[in-house]
Amino acid sequence: MGGVYLESRLEFLRQTQNLDGGWGYFPGKQSWFEPTAYAMLALQDAPGSEKALNLAWGLTRSWQCSDGSFRPCGHVTDGTWVTALAINLSCVRGVYDDNLHRAVSWMLSVVGAEHGLAMRAASRLHLLETKLDVSHEGWPWRDGNASWIEPTVHTLVALKKVAAHYPGAELADRVRDGEALVWSRRCADGGWNCGNPNVFDLDLPSYPETTGLALLGLQGRSPQQLAGPLEVAQRFRAETKSSLAKAWLAIALRCYGQSVDAPADAARTSNDILLAALEALAHPDGNHRFFQTPGGLA
């Protein structure tokens, strides 16, 4: 399966796993939740990976805080947006236990701080020097901060995947509102940047990688709504030279069933573990389906 391109990346991941079971952003570095999660998703179901995956799973579970959130690495004491990745991982492994329930509850308790009462009042009084719509909650990188595209999108994917196992209307409401936030942050050029489309009445440009990510969060919207963004994503995919952006765009477009040129069978040259995992996931034979949320909730 996958040829040289995919196998070289999976082998790189196998060789760079730390003794504690996690992966750093680069070989030999501290284990972090983010590259560990993507490496686990990339290696899931790959022959001979079970032991490595179990070791990694044990490490990520040890990073759960008492409030249900997950820490971004063993050296950081408080939980962050990576809790969304933990939920996704748990769904992929079919583990729907109390730990998962507490993680979901934590994510549902977190709201982008710009949604606070004072900010909404300031927005109504036109005191904000931005066109930002603060009526939506979304999700921040860290609790207590404002919401941004990437953490919001990962949370949308996670909540849509776990929805069937988490009863109650709150989750569906947050998903709908989160999708609305993503729409509200769309840039004038049709794509998305990190979540700030306009400053001082001046439009800011979108980025290719965050455009791919935004599309992941909008799965389930109508084809008419998504036609424009998908077109922008295809254009970015053809134009960008960023390997990271290419990977996220390919993952997103494949999740929508769109055709994406298969990468050339190139052996790896970079030592970037997160990138290797995303490139493996983005491959036609890779596990991009783990970001797929058929139907969504909207």
Next chain:
Amino acid sequence: MNRRKFIGLGGAAVAGTYIGMKLQRPPKLSDGPAGQSPVAILRARSYSDDLVTRMLEGIRECGLDVRGKRVLLKPNLVEFDPQTVINTDATVIAAAVETFHKLGASEVLIGEGPGHRRDTLDMADDAKYRVTIPKFESIFTDLNRDDVSPVRGFAGEPEFYFANTVLAADLIVSLAKMKTHHWAGATLSMKNLFGLVPGSVYGWPKNKLHYIGISESIVALNRTFRNTFAIVDGIVGMEGNGPIQGTPKPAGVLVMGRDLVAVDATCCRIMGIDPEKVTYMRMAAELGHVHPARIDQRGETVASVRNNFDLMPEYRQLRLA
């Protein structure tokens, strides 16, 4: 209730980013530390000038000894737009690498943690860092994805995390770009230290700093990291709607010094900005010198190189008389 307090009550800060700080009550200007701070202004009309010689001259004027030290160069790599000049020019960084090696540094590294984009090396490619700076990839660390360790007491936080490459450096050289800034007035060597904060912990953007307050964060970073030196790339700066959407402004200077407050105050005056009206400069005056009488100007005089940068209407009150 002033606007800053209003933001705090709201706990919001896309707002720390989005609501201007211009209505803040300016803090009292401190006299700063004892003595004077040398700041060197060197003319460099273009990036093809002999920048190594200029830097050697400026560093000598400022009395910096780097022998045996592990030096971390911190450029300003933000985004890339071929229509303007957002980032520290690659030739300035390459010259700094050569300069600090010539001066006997045991190691010269480059580190940056951009605030918006995650593909740092792609941006470095766009900014021609990889093709211009010898062995770039072997000496560069993406500070957003480096290993981290906690520091206690940063901006009143019980723990705040920084990249280990930063914490291990004997000297951090802020290789800033001379730019106007649509939230802070100007971004120079002090604000450039935002890039020391890891995105892996604080996100893209590093929104935590906005909640602490942009000015407060600038001061806290400069209070935490005292082992610093500044080289500001003012050969071609940015005016107007900086730090990303402004227009190129040739100023033809490199500005250097050990006191980053004094360096930035000098840059402001070159740009036609009154540093005493810039909130974070006033707040940082306890760390270094803002008043011109306390700055020992070496090389060119401010008057001889002053070149007013265009300011957004919101910041025209900062114009130096």
